[in-house]
Amino acid sequence: MCRLAEMTFELDRFLPYRLSVAAGRVSRRFARLYETESGLTNPEWRVLAHLAQAGTVSVRDIHARVDMDKSKVSRAAARLEDAGLVRKQDHETDRRLVALSLTEEGAAMMARLGAIAGAFQTELLAELGPSAKAFEDALNRLSAAGNTGDDDHDDDDAA
Amino acid sequence: MCRLAEMTFELDRFLPYRLSVAAGRVSRRFARLYETESGLTNPEWRVLAHLAQAGTVSVRDIHARVDMDKSKVSRAAARLEDAGLVRKQDHETDRRLVALSLTEEGAAMMARLGAIAGAFQTELLAELGPSAKAFEDALNRLSAAGNTGDDDHDDDDAA
DNA sequence: TATTGATCATTGCAGATGCAACGAGTCGAT
DNA sequence: ATCGACTCGTTGCATCTGCAATGATCAATA
Numbered sequence: 611m612c613r614l615a616e617m618t619f620e621l622d623r624f625l626p627y628r629l630s631v632a633a634g635r636v637s638r639r640f641a642r643l644y645e646t647e648s649g650l651t652n653p654e655w656r657v658l659a660h661l662a663q664a665g666t667v668s669v670r671d672i673h674a675r676v677d678m679d680k681s682k683v684s685r686a687a688a689r690l691e692d693a694g695l696v697r698k699q700d701h702e703t704d705r706r707l708v709a710l711s712l713t714e715e716g717a718a719m720m721a722r723l724g725a726i727a728g729a730f731q732t733e734l735l736a737e738l739g740p741s742a743k744a745f746e747d748a749l750n751r752l753s754a755a756g757n758t759g760d761d762d763h764d765d766d767d768a769a
Numbered sequence: 770m771c772r773l774a775e776m777t778f779e780l781d782r783f784l785p786y787r788l789s790v791a792a793g794r795v796s797r798r799f800a801r802l803y804e805t806e807s808g809l810t811n812p813e814w815r816v817l818a819h820l821a822q823a824g825t826v827s828v829r830d831i832h833a834r835v836d837m838d839k840s841k842v843s844r845a846a847a848r849l850e851d852a853g854l855v856r857k858q859d860h861e862t863d864r865r866l867v868a869l870s871l872t873e874e875g876a877a878m879m880a881r882l883g884a885i886a887g888a889f890q891t892e893l894l895a896e897l898g899p900s901a902k903a904f905e906d907a908l909n910r911l912s913a914a915g916n917t918g919d920d921d922h923d924d925d926d927a928a
Numbered sequence: 929t930a931t932t933g934a935t936c937a938t939t940g941c942a943g944a945t946g947c948a949a950c951g952a953g954t955c956g957a958t
Numbered sequence: 959a960t961c962g963a964c965t966c967g968t969t970g971c972a973t974c975t976g977c978a979a980t981g982a983t984c985a986a987t988a
Contacts, residue, residue: 619818619821619879619882619883623890624818625795625894625908626792626799629788629795630792630796632908633785633791633792633793634836635836636785636789640785656786659783660780662780663781669967669968670967676790679946679947681945685969687967705952707965724778727783730785741910744900744904744907745903747900748901748907749791750787752791752893752896753791838975838976840937840939841974863935863984864982864983864984865982866935931986931987932986933986937981937983938979939978939980941977943976944974945973946971947971948970949969951966952967953967
């Protein structure tokens with residue numbers, strides 16, 4: 611049971627490494643698709659996609675939910691606003707918050723990108739084959755386990 | 770059959786996103802372990818780990834094998850050399866190449882880090898439970914599929 | 929041999945990133 | 959109403975990263 615004492619460490623079998631390589635490759639593969647289509651960077655894509663899903667939310671929401679640094683979200687949102695894809699308004703009751711939402715143009719963009727993403731998703735599922743279900747389960751476990759230790763006391767709607 | 774036409778795109782179910790988040794969390798979790806122990810950055814850890822596995826190799830070998838940009842490998846190797854963990858020698862027959870290898874000190878460091886990594890690996894496997902096997906299979910498929918002939922690669926979230 | 933084209937490691941540079949402030953705003957207790 | 963502790967979004971700054979040269983070296987060919 612104690613395999614820790616092996617003399618030579620094998621990077622190829624180390625899960626964090628393999629996970630990272632796989633994530634990088636898949637991300638780059640997908641990035642080639644939407645970059646040529648939209649000119650968006652990865653943080654911009656993520657913010658846009660989250661807005662399409664969540665409606666009107668704040669920077670903090672995205673930061674907590676999407677695992678991106680606040681400044682990253684803020685800068686991505688600023689660029690998206692310049693591009694006319696996202697609207698920044700004052701929150702109704704709490705003026706510290708920024709209410710981010712998609713513009714018409716942003717929604718149209720996400721319609722196109724959503725189709726591309728959907729097609730890529732089915733492509734990936736086909737590559738995964740029967741492992742797909744267990745794979746998603748594993749991703750859930752790992753993401754959940756990594757959630758401890760940060761400074762967050764989330765209380766908002768968990769989901 | 771045709772689920773692509775859904776009106777609202779759901780980021781939560783998009784595999785590249787979930788994969789990236791999981792990889793980032795796991796990497797950061799592991800990074801906390803070896804950073805406090807060794808003071809190494811992630812690229813440095815990867816180079817060191819690969820050297821422990823591969824013996825004496827060139828920058829190009831690591832670049833191709835570990836999915837890191839050449840310059841990233843080069844700079845990491847330079848820092849490791851300054852720290853006395855890695856030795857850079859001329860290649861015997863081809864003087865373009867650099868022969869990277871671990872020093873005594875580097876090997877000792879890897880012995881400690883290898884133990885930490887092994888413990889973390891078993892921790893992850895425990896969290897994964899029965900999905901572990903299918904998960905590794907899925908990682909293999911995804912890494913292989915992303916390997917489309919290109920030369921230069923690098924990834925976002927590191928381990 | 930001289931020359932051309934390829935490969936290898938390094939470096940310059942522009943842009944991205946993470947982290948720590950900072951100002952603005954909110955809430956509760958006094 | 960005021961004070962103090964807290965939260966939110968932005969920005970400064972040091973560092974990191976990716977990409978495109980650059981210089982050095984090799985292999986092949988004339």
